Amino acid sequence: METMEEISFQIILYAGNGKANAMEAIQEAKQGNFERADELIKEAGEELSKAHSVQTKLLQEEANGNGNIISVLLIHSQDHLMTAMTFRDLAVEFIELYRFK
Numbered sequence: 001m002e003t004m005e006e007i008s009f010q011i012i013l014y015a016g017n018g019k020a021n022a023m024e025a026i027q028e029a030k031q032g033n034f035e036r037a038d039e040l041i042k043e044a045g046e047e048l049s050k051a052h053s054v055q056t057k058l059l060q061e062e063a064n065g066n067g068n069i070i071s072v073l074l075i076h077s078q079d080h081l082m083t084a085m086t087f088r089d090l091a092v093e094f095i096e097l098y099r100f101k
Contacts, residue, residue: 004069007054011077014051018044019084022091029098037095044088051081 002010025040055078062068 004071004074007058008071008073008077010054011051012080014047014054015077015081015084018047018051019087021047022084022088026091026094026098029095032098034095034099037098041088041092041095044091048081048085048088051084055081 021040021044025037025044028034028040029037058068068074
């Protein structure tokens, strides 16, 4: 079984990768490279899906009566994931604005 610290860092890693891909996608769209922007947004979604999967396992464990130790690092990882998911959603909107300007 992985430690809560390892799980937290997995969430942070995948969320960070997703956010970085989304930022790069915006930059590609700004340059008119929409095919690449779309690829990067897809990759961002895949990374965020990995982070969400790790989070879901934690929720399932807790629902099964296996309580989790809540740490500041875990809270930080959750905050990081939600921010990255929101950023990806906004990146999609930015790309569409660049695409149809």
